[in-house]
Amino acid sequence: xxxxxxxxxxxxxxxxxxxxxxxxxxxxxxxxxxxxxxxxxxxxxxxxxxxxxxxxxxxxxxxxxxxxxxxxxxxxxxxxxxxxxxxxxxxxxxxxxxxxxxxxxxxxxxxxxxxxxxxxxxxxxxxxxxx
Numbered sequence: 441x442x443x444x445x446x447x448x449x450x451x452x453x454x455x456x457x458x459x460x461x462x463x464x465x466x467x468x469x470x471x472x473x474x475x476x477x478x479x480x481x482x483x484x485x486x487x488x489x490x491x492x493x494x495x496x497x498x499x500x501x502x503x504x505x506x507x508x509x510x511x512x513x514x515x516x517x518x519x520x521x522x523x524x525x526x527x528x529x530x531x532x533x534x535x536x537x538x539x540x541x542x543x544x545x546x547x548x549x550x551x552x553x554x555x556x557x558x559x560x561x562x563x564x565x566x567x568x569x570x571x
Contacts, residue, residue, distance in 0.1 A: 565571045
């Protein structure tokens with residue numbers, strides 16, 4: 441009689457190849473565990489690196505915004521400095537010009553008024569001298 445093969449076959453009637461299939465399955469599972477053991481740390485490190493890169497990208501964006509703000513402030517301060525330097529040069533030129541010309545006489549704050557004679561002198565003139 442011929443051996444029965446196919447779906448209706450009994451386990452004891454299967455050829456010897458089935459005994460080879462069990463070690464292959466164990467071998468495949470062992471290889472899967474080995475690959476997972478090798479790849480899992482790499483995947484974890486890759487995930488950590490991605491998280492760090494995203495954090496660094498956000499930090500770079502923040503620093504770029506701050507840099508723009510500080511550059512605008514610095515440009516404004518440079519304009520103020522340039523204006524102050526120009527004003528200082530103008531004042532120095534005025535001071536130099538004022539130092540070379542003679543000083544102007546100070547105007548009198550109050551007009552001079554005629555001094556009145558003392559009463560005794562007026563009396564002497566009127567009474568004694570007859571003026």
